[in-house]
Amino acid sequence: MDWLSPAEWSAVTLSLRVAVWATVVSLPLGIFVAYALARWRFPGRQLLNGMVHLPLILPPVVTGYLLLVTLSPTAPLGALLGKFGIVFAFHWTGAALAAGIMAFPLMVRAIRLSMEAVDPRLEQAGATLGAAPIWVFLTVTLPLSLPGILTGAILAFAKAMGEFGATITFVSNIPGQTRTLPSAIYAFLQVPGGESSALRLVAISIVLAMGALVISELLARRLQARMSGT
């Protein structure tokens, strides 16, 4: 790849790695939280809803700072995790964590909407046919909300690719470790003569975002066709 410098290339691959990990790891939790919010009535439901949405409303810098305060090696929680070899601060895993948290509200929202659209009477029908609640979830609720899960995952991926404020506050801007696409663009713009590098990365960002959208649209259409067709 000689049309990208090693520094640019490293930013692209790092961003992809961060976004994939952020999406894959948060997806099961996102599905669970979305299901709980859509179907269960429990004390603290509004609180959970608020917590999930917090990163959307807070300034990203604040989210990043809170992560830094709780997970830096000198903080109690950070030190405890460090003993088990889990390090977030100034490490690419920290970038993935920050991106995952910032993307979480979008993911949960999309999945929750599609789960709320699943007719609970179909779930009842599953139960009367002998399916225990977990099987009703796996065979009825989950497949029927697949379009929303897909949308949520793609949205989260795109958001994770572009996360900047919380990431740079939490894990800084270390080349090869935490310098993701947006951080790299920002860094290139700070040095004289960096505009062409920045522009190339901007183009790549646009292509990746559009690509994700197109893929999700195509997949959603195929799922729709399966359910409404013969």
Place this chain on the structure above:
Amino acid sequence: MMLKVALAHRFGDFALDVAFDAPPGITVLFGRSGSGKSTIVNAIAGLLAPQRGRITLGERVLLDTETRRVVPPHRRKLGVVFQEGRLFPHLTVRQNLSYARWFSRDPAETTEGARIVEMLGIGHLLDRRPAGLSGGEKQRVAIGRSLLARPELILADEPLSSLDDARKAEILPYFERLRDEIQVPILYVSHSAVEVARLATTVIALQDGRIARQGRALEVLGDPMVTPAGVRAAGAVLEAVIVAQHGDGLTELDAGGARLFLPRVPGGTGNRLRVRIPAQDVLLSRAAPEGLSALNILPGTVDQLRQGTGPGVMVSLRTRAGPLLARITRRSAERLELAPGVDVHAVVKTIAIAREDVSAGAPAG
């Protein structure tokens, strides 16, 4: 296998308080919307927790609020046929049908599955998805899906009410075959007097959350005090035997010694039928009528009169053919000086075939 139900449930202004048994055969829960039918079905299926109640199916206790025993819906072994079918849209017909097998420890054998598919005539639909099926096809698949769960009770919650008359006529025979071929009780919810007349072995008439009357279909439907579907839909049901097919296109029936003539009904001499006579289509006369075009005139005795709030009166008669209902105006009732014990002649304008070949169906006793 016998279903025994006792339930009490209250929400808002509505109070449900019922107790009944459903033996093998079709027990129809009959009543208007809002009479509590769906609440009962949901409580039996385990989809609603009643405040007080006890439900047993054979030896199994499904619900007992006294001992706090509540069997969750997926362990109740029921086959529920819902009003709207509720097929899984993301699965093919074949997958819908085999859904229950995935969770059953004792799944229906493939030969039995094939027999059910054949009985319902859905073999050609197996690879399609529910969205591509007609209303009648969907309901047949829904019936098949519930049967393949090998239920110990079938709950059918107004399974025909979302269909037009042609589709209803398409599905009704399948319920008749179910009644005759499988040995599990069927609790069938309906607000249609026609369906009751055609299917019911036992009728439970619900009114405002209470049982107004329960018993054999013919008795309940001939009772003027019970009009769960409203006076307009009231009508008695008689059992009759074909005695002759006449050359002028009429079929002659014998109902308890009384003769009835109907436009040609297919069937050989000796075939048994159920016929339904809407109360609206019965005229009453004190004297034996002469010079009338109507062919069916049944002499009888007034049994009861029921005065509603409107201008109409429901009159029940004892005739040789069985109990009959007539709906006339209050003014007519006064002019004819109708009272229990008075002899009258019932002129029957229309007779509808409610069910053919009852001898193979519900026990007559």
